[in-house]
Amino acid sequence: YFRTQVCMEPAAVAMRRNMSTMHPVYKLLRPYLRHLVPVCAEARASLTGDSGIFPAVLAVGDQVERLCQEDYKRWMIQTTGLPFDLESRGFTGEETLGDYPYRDDGKLIWRALFAYVGDYLGEYYKEEKEGRR
Numbered sequence: 001y002f003r004t005q006v007c008m009e010p011a012a013v014a015m016r017r018n019m020s021t022m023h024p025v026y027k028l029l030r031p032y033l034r035h036l037v038p039v040c041a042e043a044r045a046s047l048t049g050d051s052g053i054f055p056a057v058l059a060v061g062d063q064v065e066r067l068c069q070e071d072y073k074r075w076m077i078q079t080t081g082l083p084f085d086l087e088s089r090g091f092t093g094e095e096t097l098g099d100y101p102y103r104d105d106g107k108l109i110w111r112a113l114f115a116y117v118g119d120y121l122g123e124y125y126k127e128e129k130e131g132r133r
Helices: 002-018 024-033 036-048 053-057 061-076 080-087 101-124 126-131
Strands: none
Touching: 002 024, 002 061, 024 101, 036 053, 036 061, 053 061, 053 101, 080 126
């Protein structure tokens, strides 16, 4: 819950408030982030609120929100993403765990998305792309 929607909610709000609707990043992310804020509001109410499922089923009870807040203070967006997650848990290579589809398939998807976004932005920022060659 915390490492998915909730950490992207401030980015969605900032994008809507500060970025031009004509900006290429706005155009790319809008379909994915447009419903995020209402979904997060509903999730907070149904998952972490007083009558939410987390306090009812987790051993920490009513401390869920406080624990999420503490985790959020330490969280940095620069260390978010599959490569960082795998590295922090020691699952970067096959020597640690031979057959690990989450790692193997995830890396393929990560590289494909990274290439797609790079190509997409490269269409808008051709001069910078040519300058890097």
